[in-house]
Each structure stands twice: as C-alpha cells, then as structure tokens.
Amino acid sequence: MNRNLALTLLLSMALAGCLSPEQGQVKTPSDMGATGAASSVAQSGSQVAADLTARYNDVRIDCGSASTPAFLCSGVILRSTVPGPGYSTWNPSPHSQQSGGVSFSYLRKDAKFQNLLFGQNSGLIFNPILATPPGKLKIEILCAYPIDGWSQLRDKPGCGGHPYYPTQSLRCQTLGITTAEQWMAHWRAVPTPGNGPAYQCSFDVRDSMNNLGADSFYQSIRVRNMLGDSWFHQHNELILATWPQNVPQQLPIQAFFYINDGLANARHDQRDFYNHTGGMVVPIIKIVLPSTPSANATFNFSQADQLY
Template sequence: MKKITALMLMVVLAGCQVRDQQQGQKEQQPAPVEQAPMGLMQAETGIASTTSSAAQNGVSVAANLTSRYNDVRRDCGKPSMPAFLCRGVMLRSTIASTAYSSWNPSPHSQKSGGVSFSYLSKDAKFTGLVFGQKNGFIFYPVLAKPAGTRQIEVLCSYPLDGATQLRLAPGCGAHPYSTDRSRRCQTIGVTTAEQWLANRSTNAWNLCSFDVRDSMNNLGADSFYQTIRAHQLGNFFAGAHDYIELILATWPQNIPNELPIEAFFYLDGGLAGAQHDQQDFYNKTGGRVMPIIKIILPTTASTNAQFIYSAADQVK
C-alpha cells in the first residue's frame, strides 16, 4: 500500500511539473495573429484570408497567377524551353451553355486539330477578349501542371489575333486572304519581330505564325520571344484583337479530370458564366472544386492585370 501511495504521489508531482512547463511555454509564445474574415483576396496586394481548403486553394491560385503574370523571363532556362512553359497566363474564353462543357474543343477545333488561347503577361498585355467574351478557363503552364494531367502542346503563336478560323489546319497554316505571306514564319524567312512587322506592313493579312512546337528544339524559346517582341513593337494593346494568340493541340472530348485546368475566370459581366462552368466541372469530375478568379485587365500600357479570388463568387 505504501508503494502504491508513493507511486501516486510521484505521478501527481510529475503532472504538476509538466503543467508548469507547458504554462511557461505558453507565456513565452507570442499572441496568435487574428485571421481576417473569409472573403476577398487580391493577389497583387497580398490580401488573403480563409478557413476552408477550397478557399485556400483559390487564394493560392490568384497569387500564382499574379506571380506568373509579373514574370518576364525570356525562356524557362533553356533555348528549347519557350517562356509559356513556365510563366504568363494561358487562357481560353468561352460561352457557358447547357449544350456542351466549356472545356471541350469546339467542332471547328475537333476538325482542325487546334484550339485557340490568349497569352497574358506583364510584357504581353491586352484590354479585351475575342468577340468581347467575358469568361473562360485557364491552363497551368506545362512545367507546373498537376501530376496525372495531360501535356497539351502549344503549336504556334501570333503577336495578335491570327484570324485562325479560316486558316489551314491546325490554325497555324496559310490564310486564304494571303496564301503566301501568312504561312509559318520560318518557312517564309521570318525569324524576328522586325521581320514579322515588315511582312505585315505590306498587307494586313500577312500574319505568319511563329512555330513554337517541341520539334523546334533550341529555336523554340526565341520563336516565342519574337512573338512577344512583335506584340510590343507593334503596339498591339488596346485594339479589339490585340492579344497574343496561341494554338494548342486539340484534346479529346469529355476528359475534364485529365485537363490541366487551373481555374475558371471572368471579366466584369462574366461571373454567371464562370459559375455555370464551375458547377458543371464539379458535376462531371465527381466533386472537384475549381476556383473562380476575377481578372481585371489593364486599361493603359502602364497598368497591370489583377487576379482576384472572392469567396462570394464561388458556387462550390
């Protein structure tokens, strides 16, 4: 009995000692930082707060988009690695519909083998999307795409809208209004931004496409860099079609889980369309939540795009 009493006393004393140590540690720790309420996140200013994992992901996506937008590297580390592999924002504008899912290639794209995207970055600004559209989706750059998603190859690039609907497949070939000088740039001897602008100056339809396929190897990064330079030197910014156009290889229908979609986006007036797409994606992927990001495009050459996550925009 005495041994038991002694043992109990030792346990009590040990417990008191641990409690005292814990109390001392608490007194030495700084007061916890109070979290702001869940709501608006504007990546450019770093304002962020949330308690849900979905909202945390949205905050992270907005911050990543802002970081990639501000990144102006010439390439991704090698002459064979064009800048779009690691930086900038590749987005496709769409129209929400119950007749199809926005991420599925259109009938035209299924036939041509190419899907049109716009490229947005600090050194490749524009003020509006094709046909005045207000929402769509964003692809991860290849070097940041999640495991298990497809690598969608970028085939060619144009310093502004390439009028690709009428071009030879996959959208990188000649245009019927200029069958000779609108072909692949490298084929007609155009390898620099200055040459591209000189070629176009003789005929507005002389829009040759810079070849940026993987097969370009060590010429690939400079080919896309010349696209950006021509966009800048041509002062393509505030016109109705002044955005860099990319043609990506067409992917199969109805594979949302395999696509490297990073977010749905909207401009002012396009929230309902983005919400429709978010719900559609959720339904057709077995419950995956893809964040909606508001994009505010620059209005002057000296202002920058903003990427904003707001909990109030989400329907999932």
C-alpha cells in the first residue's frame, strides 16, 4: 500500500512505492554493499525486551492511517526455526526460495497463541517495518492467516489456493471476503472440518491494497478472537516476501529468541550470526508464551543467556 507523503515525512521510515502483484519484493538499503565490521548491539538486550513488551501490549488497529496495517509498528513478528549443520536459520529455505514467501507468526495481546510450529523452541524476531534500522532491508508482508495456513502446499507465494480446495482457499478478497464475519461463515462451510486450515482464505495485506490494507489485517486479528479458545494452542501465520540468501547484516533481526528448553538453539544462532557478520551481536530473548487464553506472553533478557 503506497504510504501517503505526510506519513512518509513524519516517520522517515515508511515504505515507498508499490510492489509486484503477487511475489512482492524486498526493498534494498542504500548501503547494500556494506559488510559488518565488529558492531555492538543497536539496542541493549534489556531495551529490546522492553520494546517487545510494549509492542505486544500495543493493540492499535493501524499505524496512523488506513494504508498502514498494525504490523508495521506494533506486535511481534517472529519466525520459529531449527538450527542445523551448514544452515543459517536467517536464510530462506529452498522451498521459500522457490515460492517467494517465508512463514512467520504475529504475536500480540489480542493475537495470542500457545505453541510454535511443530513444537519448535527458538527462532528470530524482525523489527516492524516502521522501526527498521538504517541500512536494513524492509521486507513486505504479503498475507495473513488467522491460524496456520498450511502454506507449504499453497500456490505461490503461500497466500493462494491449497490443493485440497483449490478454488475455495484463495485470498479472501478474491473470494469477496472482507470481514471477520464473512471469514467465519466461510470457515464453517468446510466439507471436512479437520481440513479447516487448508480451506481458510488469507487476508491480503500487500502494499497494493493501499487504503484497504490496515482493515484487512485487523480483520485477521478479529477472526483470531472469534475462533475462540479451541484454536489458542495454534499459531497464526504471516507470509513475508523472500529475501536474498546470505545477507545477515542487511536483515532487520531485532533478536533471537527461545522458549522452554531452546536456549542452546538460540545461542547457536547468536554465534552463527556473529561469525557471519564480522562481529555483529543480536541479543537473545526468552519468550514465555501464554499457557491459557487469559495469560500474556512475557519477554525477558538475561545476561547469563548471552554468548557475547
């Protein structure tokens, strides 16, 4: 969605221009060729934890206008990952390189969930786009699913039809669905209830949505709450545009995180990032996901968790 000029001048960080209709694109920083000499953390770990807490509690509908969805400035945009030999967790997977989309989740006080994908216990957190540090990529968010969208099998970039229901699982706006109430009516019509995640449609939040974008994303949050406690255990899903391989110093990674017993994985990622960026340090944050729908997530920094 094209940012209006006033917002652009006010925030100095707004997105400029439209992206391609389906694949999206990654906006390139002016210092694309810069590599990291040893660098300290832009924010201290305690500041990062405080910032994440504030964004989690910020339940605004938009970021100041109808064309600026709330994810641009509030909530926590996170991706759960699994470290492995020869694989850096910030690189898009082979599937994401082919599809053009990378799966994340969105955690906020009004968009809670109890578990990460496949029981994973660590990952990374991106800065929201309107708080992207200088010289970092601004990566477009392409669509939002109220629950896991089973996006691995969907049409590129992970926002389109699922092979179980090719015509009923397209983007919501393509199906004429623009409200949470319409989404719920569609959801209840699934032929096989167990396949509901494949039947659901994704809310279109691309830049090209313009003044419809903020409401489109907010409807996905409203759906999340309409689904009730029975879906609290499962994460939601955002699809972000795939970024280039092996550019860790250009990614807007605010923190590595872990839940439960995932500290070793988070330390692996912190060390790997440090080694690949010439000494950049990103803090490790412990997230405690809510155990009940009435509880809240917490974000904690401990110096004892850090390798650097």
